[in-house]
Amino acid sequence: xxxxxxxxxxxxxxxxxxxxxxxxxxxxxxxxxxxxxxxxxxxxxxxxxxxxxxxxxxxxxxxxxxxxxxxxxxxxxxxxxxxxxxxxxxxxxxxxxxxxxxxxxxxxxxxxxxxxxxxxxxxxxxxxxxxxxxxxxxxxxx
Amino acid sequence: xxxxxxxxxxxxxxxxxxxxxxxxxxxxxxxxxxxxxxxxxxxxxxxxxxxxxxxxxxxxxxxxxxxxxxxxxxxxxxxxxxxxxxxxxxxxxxxxxxxxxxxxxxxxxxxxxxxxxxxxxxxxxxxxxxxxxxxxxxxxxxxxxxxxxxxxxxxxxxxxxxxxxxxxxxxxx
Numbered sequence: 001x002x003x004x005x006x007x008x009x010x011x012x013x014x015x016x017x018x019x020x021x022x023x024x025x026x027x028x029x030x031x032x033x034x035x036x037x038x039x040x041x042x043x044x045x046x047x048x049x050x051x052x053x054x055x056x057x058x059x060x061x062x063x064x065x066x067x068x069x070x071x072x073x074x075x076x077x078x079x080x081x082x083x084x085x086x087x088x089x090x091x092x093x094x095x096x097x098x099x100x101x102x103x104x105x106x107x108x109x110x111x112x113x114x115x116x117x118x119x120x121x122x123x124x125x126x127x128x129x130x131x132x133x134x135x136x137x138x139x140x141x142x
Numbered sequence: 143x144x145x146x147x148x149x150x151x152x153x154x155x156x157x158x159x160x161x162x163x164x165x166x167x168x169x170x171x172x173x174x175x176x177x178x179x180x181x182x183x184x185x186x187x188x189x190x191x192x193x194x195x196x197x198x199x200x201x202x203x204x205x206x207x208x209x210x211x212x213x214x215x216x217x218x219x220x221x222x223x224x225x226x227x228x229x230x231x232x233x234x235x236x237x238x239x240x241x242x243x244x245x246x247x248x249x250x251x252x253x254x255x256x257x258x259x260x261x262x263x264x265x266x267x268x269x270x271x272x273x274x275x276x277x278x279x280x281x282x283x284x285x286x287x288x289x290x291x292x293x294x295x296x297x298x299x300x301x302x303x304x305x306x307x308x309x310x311x312x313x314x315x
Contacts, residue, residue, distance in 0.1 A: 049177065059160075
């Protein structure tokens, strides 16, 4: 019974995280130049900004889509990849909040609003959901 | 667990490869090697002085003074259509050498008046300039260029050298 409930929760978690990843990636695809500028504005790894701007949206879409539709073993791997990405996002956001830099989030393309402590809190919730999806997805389930 | 980690890496690498391929296939894809990070697009850091807001009438009394620099943060097209006489073009997303060239104008400045399309439009650049030049008085033109125009104060229009030098900017219009 407990395992079944965990399975349903994991299903809901991966649909939420996967859906958000696909939407966030798709919204960033339109203008990689603007996204690169937003990444550089974080003053975190500005030299990597154009590389991340080109690769991150497609990576989010691939990971998000795998979370939703891939076979179980790949869903579990996608949960792990999503956790890694969310840890990276959260570290960058905490850096911005601690430095007091007023910068647009860029999380969902242009005009995503400023980075605040709430942005970090949202990412931590998503991180918890990704961890739940990882925990509740069996590696060899069908 | 190892296979899960390997699969996760495969997903990330596949996404990255798709990103590179998609960018290469786009006619106006991002030129990674040519990208220059913006120097003037972030707002104030905690503790930095806050630029004051200055009315158009007050700003007009500063025009022509050698220690006063006026900076226009709007895009190249808006700047070319009309700007405050003598203003330096410094769009928010000016990057690399463009921003360095524009910032050279501020080496002798004691007062910098920044304007955009509105008061808030100019604030990120004004905050950044204030942080870079804490001993300089940085002010934001209240109401931006529309307020200046409505007040009937002097402005210039037409093609300009600054517009050419900033037309290669990489991001937001």
